[in-house]
Amino acid sequence: MNIDLKYISYLLQFADNSLILGQRISEWTGHGLVLEQDIAMTNIALDHIGQARAFYQYAAEKLNQISIEEQKSYFKSPSIIENLGKLDEDDLAFLRDAWDYKNLLLVEQPNGDIAYTITRSFFYDHFIVLAFEYILNHSKDLQLKAIAEKSIKESRYHRRWSSEWMIRLGDGTELSKKKMQKALEDLLPYVGEMFTHSKVEKDLLGNENLIDLESIEKQWKVNIKEVLDEATLSLPEEMPWMQNGGKDGVHSEHLGYILAEMQFMQRAYPNMEW
C-alpha cells in the first residue's frame, strides 16, 4: 500500500472513532436521565461528530490527490469506489461499509445503561486528550495539529464530564457503585486496542506524526487510576484478554447496526440533501 494511503488510513482511525462514538452517544438524545444531562450528552455527541467532520475533510482532501487505481486497492466498499476522485466528508461517512471503518471496538459498544455509556466515554476521553496533546507537541503535520488544537478543548471538557460521573456514581449508592464496577470490568477488554498498533500504525512506525502509544498508555493508566481511586472503583489485579481488530477494519456485529441506521437515507436515496 502507498505510504500516503497508510497515513490517510491512520487519519481515518481518528475520524471513525469520533463519528461512531458521536453516533452512539446521540442515541441518548431525548432519553437522558434528566433534562440537563440529555442536553449535555447531545452537546458531546455533536462535538464528536464535529471532530469527525474535520478529520474526514482532511482525509478526503488527501485521498483525492492519490490515483484512483491506488485507492481501489485500499477500499473494499463498492459504493465508495464508484465515487473515487471526488470524495468528500459525507462520502467517507455514508458510503463505506464496516470493513472500511477503522474505529476502535470500544466506541461501537452499545450504550447499555448510563454506567456503560459513561465508562466507555471515560476510557476514550482520557485516551484522546493524551493523543491530541501528543500531536500538538510532536506532529509536523500542520493540518492535523490545527484539528487537534480545536478538538482538545472539547475533549478536555468531555474528559471532565465522564470523570466526574465516574466519581459521582462510583462513590454513590451501593447500587450505582455495583453498576459502575460491572461496566468497568465489561468494557476493560476493549481498552487494550487503543495502545496496540494497527497494521498501518506498524508500517508507519518512525513517522513523526504517529502517536507514541507506549508513552500515552503509561500516562493514561496513571490518569484513570487517579479518578477510579476517587470513585472507589478498582481495576482487577490481572488485566483481561484484550480484544483487537477494529483499527484494522475487523469489527463486532454492533457496527453493522450502527451503519445501517446512520447510512440508511444516503443508501436508499443516493445524493439526497436536506
Add this chain to the structure above:
Amino acid sequence: MANNKEWPLWEVFIRSNTGLDHKHVGSLHAVDAQMAIENARDVYTRRLEGVSIWVVESKNIHASLPEEAGMLYDPAEDKIYRHPTFYELPDEVKYM
C-alpha cells in the same frame, strides 16, 4: 425523571461577552454547585451566550411578595423629580 424530584433547583446567571453584569437566564436541577455550573454551561451557553456563570440554589433567593407590589413600587410613580431628567447632559457622557 423521577430523580429530578430529589435534585435541588438552581438559578443561573450568565455574563455575556459584551455585558457588564450577570443576568438571570433561567433555572435547572443539579445535586451540587459544581454540577449546576456544568449543567448551566451545557444548557445555557451552547450558542456563545456567555463567558461567566453564577449559580445559586433557588432556596437561597428571597423575593419580595407580589401582593405587596402596590405598597412597594407604586409610590415611586409620581416622584418624577427622582429621575435625573432635569439636567443638561454633556455629549461626552454616554449610556445614561
